[in-house]
Amino acid sequence: MVRGFGWAAAFPDEVWEHVFSFLAADADRNAVALVCRAWHRIERRSRRRVFVGNCYAVAPAAAVRRFPEVRAAAIKGKPHFADFNLVPTDWGGGAEAWVEAMAEGWPHLEELRLKRMVVSDDCLELIARSFKNFGVLSLVSCDGFSTAGLAAIAANCRSSPVHTSVGLEVAILVSVASEGVNELSLVYLLLSSADIPYLRNLRELDLHENEVEDNCLNWISHFPESFTSLVSLNIACLEGDVNTSVLECLISRCPNLKTLRLNHAMPLEKLVSLLQRAPQLVDVGTSKFSADHHPELFSKLESTFAGFKHLKSLSGIWEAGPTYLPAIYSVCESLTSLNLCYATIQSPELLKFVSRCKNLQRLWVMDLIEDNGLIAVAASCKLLQELRVFPSDPYGVAPPISLTEHGLVAISAGCLMLHSVLYFCRQMTNAALLTIANNRPNLTCFRLCIIEPHTPDYISQEPLDAGFSAIVESCKDLRRLSLSGLLTDRVFKSIGASANRLEMLSVAFAGDSDAGLHYILSGCKNLRKLEIRDCPFGDKALLDNASKLETMRSLWMSSCSVTLGACRQLALKMPRLNVEVIDERRGRPLESWPDDFPVEKLYIYRTVAGPRSDTPPCVWTV
């Protein structure tokens, strides 16, 4: 028996590394790193994947220094409520600091995934130049870049180091004096220096729901002829036209292409000729799915889709009308994932389509499916795991849709494997929620959005406390919950007490008093992210539970009852929290405002990097 931690030396480092490689979860690797110095050293040198949930929680240089051999990094920036315009556009989340640090310290980086960050074209160019073996670039809900930046990415994908468009050009003037002739030959030597790597192996370019400025129409043509390694291309978020013939060439020369998600702009005929070139696709996102009826186009579409022998995932289908949807019935059986949330087709056609998809595991659809449609889904799609129903008319201009709590109840009864729900509707009852809770105790994600704030149970006129309480009490593995409707402090008492696995909670227009917030913060052992808007929660609950905030990733509160004084106290008490007060109306600096000043928006997050240096004028770190 070896004394102390000498047993760690009983095996060479490589053995421990191999053992650690079986630990997928970061939490496990973190635990390993705390055992002894040797393990700390071995673990940090062998960690290949890093996930940074809040880009300001740690300094980029520190992260890069600690884990020098990272091959895959995922980083998130803005708070979730930025998706709904609640966060000022200049709040932060810029990617430069991270990309620069990574370019410096992780030259072997292969995968980069950024979410809700501001990525400039310069960043993209830096990415294009810095990583020799780069394979995957995924940008989700980002902004700040343009198609010119994408062109830089594309241009750097090559397989031989002869010609570079962004590399050095060394002009060598050679004067040749040969017999009888005085000749001056200008020889341009295009050097790609060893310091300019290239995206030789780009496999995946995933652009999901980004705001991209369209200033380079032909960016796709920057992919060189020699580039053939593409496996996944998602350009659904691009607004502008993409050159179809160039895209066709690209697709034809990439035999491994499995995922292709196009953008809205491409007309249906062009889409068809494009898709014909890639019958091996597993995941297709179509472009605009409406056009005037042409029998020829219909049959071409039909035969193209019939050719997809491996298609599992279908999305796009922008503005689909009843005309062309029947052409693709042939793929329904094989689909496991269907995203129709941009399709404005009405219930009968929608129902016909979806009920053919017997193997569906994930369904995203508009509320145009109505209760009848969901009842049909409950009967046909027995393997359904995830359902999202989006509002076709969130601002209530059109006549109301017949989608109510009945649809969700039917799904909960018929789909035994259902674990994830996002549901927008206009009415709900406690009874329905109770039924859902009893039917589906295996729910892990339950996000209900009753569109009108403060809507009570429409039958009993009671608050929906009982219903949501039933959900948290029955669904023991619930990790994510979004509340809506009329709710008092009582629901928070249940959540605090029962939601032991809850990691993310979204609250809006709910609660009566500070007690509500106190219940959450003093319970919910595993809470990581809490976002609250328009609730009467204030200082006391926040200060009484200050230490809880350091166990969480972040807390967002807007339009609540928190005062500046409480923020100041909190910041003093908890040095490892950044307490950011966001106020877009103020001209004068925060220091001059009194303690009882009401805080409009508050974002608190734990960090080891201290206050950030890039706060815009509307943000103060207290």
Added chain:
Amino acid sequence: MELELGLAPPGSDRTPELGVHGEKRANLCRKRGVDEMLGKATLPLFIQKDNDEDGNGNGNGRQSKHLQELNFGSRVLVGWPPVKMWRRKSDDCGRRRANCVKVNMEGVAIGRKVDLCLHDSYQGLFLTLSQMFPKKQHDGEESDAAYYKVTYEDEDGDWMLVGDVPWEAFIRSVRRLKILN
């Protein structure tokens, strides 16, 4: 990139409306003053407008009566329902996209921008305009709507008086606004 400076009389808080993406800055088109805000227990984040005389000016009869009880004067809430910007980018309802149009007042050098998507009636629009271009001496007149003569340029380039056509038709065709003294 368009730069619109917001000048306002002293006492009200306005910040310049800078923005490349009109839709993202939409919620800044109207700010509440400090006085309005202090003294309230909760601070709902919404665009306030009066909605008591209702129905008549509107093309639709959408109501949220219970919101009024809680002192929410408006039907339009920023960021609610929580639907991503991306959901709104569909051609069939251009109304959901932020629809910022320029507003100039005769004799005033600096123009403003107003997001029509945040309004659903002429009354609301006039209220916003009256707050953007407040009259220096208000002689106790209640209805600002009566005070201003607002014209708009439609898609054909013609200048028409605001208020003649139904609201829905108006927002589809309006290109910019001009307030006459």
